[in-house]
Amino acid sequence: MNRNTLDFIQSCIATIPDYPKPGIIFRDVTSLVEHPQGFHQTIELLKEHYQSMSFDKVVGTEARGFIFGAPLAYALQLGFIPVRKPGKLPRSVLEQSYQLEYGEDCLQMHCDAIKPGDKVLVVDDLLATGGTVEATIKMIREAGGIVEHAAFVISLPDLGGEERLTAMGVKVLKLVDFPGH
């Protein structure tokens, strides 16, 4: 991947100290997607990385995973499956609770969204502890899907998410690292 493009993407991400709680350094992708070139180049880089691989579906996690997952699915000409916070999906769901860097939450996915044997690319904006995407992968695997790749715009490497996903047999792509947290 082109270093200048990655540096440009990193430069578009705003940093907000002590949000949403004291001690958290918030890396804000809204400033990236507000920038037309920042948004476009982010999706283009992800598309170029994955277009030679074979996937059946892209899964993205609410809410910020939708911002990148849906346009990437479109660019790869794949269907997009939203994983949502509880009570938002109308059909039967699978469910997983998980820990966040700053709290606890639960995610749901439609039972019939993934067919046994589907090859799934998981997308989120940011990898911190890995709890969100671990819960997402567990639901996809429970439905019979195959997850070998997960893509993030941002990684916070000191929080251990990459090691956690690697231990699940998942290859992690992240465009920018922000050491410290």
Ligand SMILES: O=P(O)(O)OC[C@H]1O[C@H](OP(=O)(O)OP(=O)(O)O)[C@H](O)[C@@H]1O
């Ligand atoms: O690797 P983890 O420790 O799980 O943290 C990363 C997750 O946290 C944020 O989502 P959040 O739950 O704040 O929800 P949002 O996307 O709705 O803002 C972010 O968008 C990732 O999904």
Ligand SMILES: Nc1ncnc2[nH]cnc12
């Ligand atoms: N430090 C952080 N910045 C932005 N989103 C996050 N999600 C979890 N940790 C985060």
